[in-house]
Structure formats: structure tokens, C-alpha cells
Amino acid sequence: xxxxxxxxxxxxxxxxxxxxxxxxxxxxxxxxxxxxxxxxxxxxxxxxxxxxxxxxxxxxxxxxxxxxxxxxxxxxx
Ligand code: FES
Numbered sequence: 001x002x003x004x005x006x007x008x009x010x011x012x013x014x015x016x017x018x019x020x021x022x023x024x025x026x027x028x029x030x031x032x033x034x035x036x037x038x039x040x041x042x043x044x045x046x047x048x049x050x051x052x053x054x055x056x057x058x059x060x061x062x063x064x065x066x067x068x069x070x071x072x073x074x075x076x077x
Contacts, residue, residue, distance in 0.1 A: 003036035004077060007055040011044025014052035022054060022069045029073045 006026060008019045023039070030037050045053055050062040054069075056076050064072065 003038050005038045005040075005055075005057050007040050007042050009043075009045055009051060009053040010041035011048065011051075013044065013048035018052040018064055018066065018069075019054070021066060022052065022064055025066070025069050025073065029077065 008014070008023055008026075010019065026037075026039060042055075045051075047053065047062070052062075052064050054061045054064050054072070056072070059076075061068070061072055
């Protein structure tokens with residue numbers, strides 16, 4: 001079983017625009033699940049206008065609102 005790899009932009013813009021909550025949603029989603037996940041953060045990706053950004057297994061998602069995060073968790077993970 002390969003681990004899921006999730007990288008959240010932790011630059012100040014992405015963090016305050018949603019990744020502060022998205023990281024909690026991701027952690028809660030995986031809690032109690034028998035799945036390996038590697039969660040990490042990255043510095044600003046110089047695309048703040050379209051943030052917050054998240055990468056899941058290399059695929060980039062932009063403008064990740066709370067609602068979009070729920071959809072992504074259901075569809076991608
Ligand atoms: S803070 Fe995420 S792109 Fe700038």
C-alpha cells in the first residue's frame with residue numbers, strides 16, 4: 001500500500017485563506033482510517049491570488065475552500 005502524499009501551501013496568504021482549516025479537515029479525515037498519509041507544508045508558491053493551494057499525490061488544487069476540501073477528500077482520497 002503506497003502512502004498518500006498531501007502538501008499544503010503554508011505561506012501566510014494560503015494559510016489564512018483556508019489551509020489553516022484544511023489541514024485540520026485532512027487530519028480528521030484520516031483519523032482512525034487504516035491508510036498511510038504523509039502530510040507536509042511548503043512555502044509560498046508565488047500564486048497567492050489563486051490560493052489556498054493543496055497538492056495531493058502531485059496534483060495541484062487551487063482556491064480550496066472548505067466546501068471544495070470536502071469534495072476533494074471524498075473524490076480524491
Ligand atoms: S501563500 Fe500560497 S501561493 Fe502564496
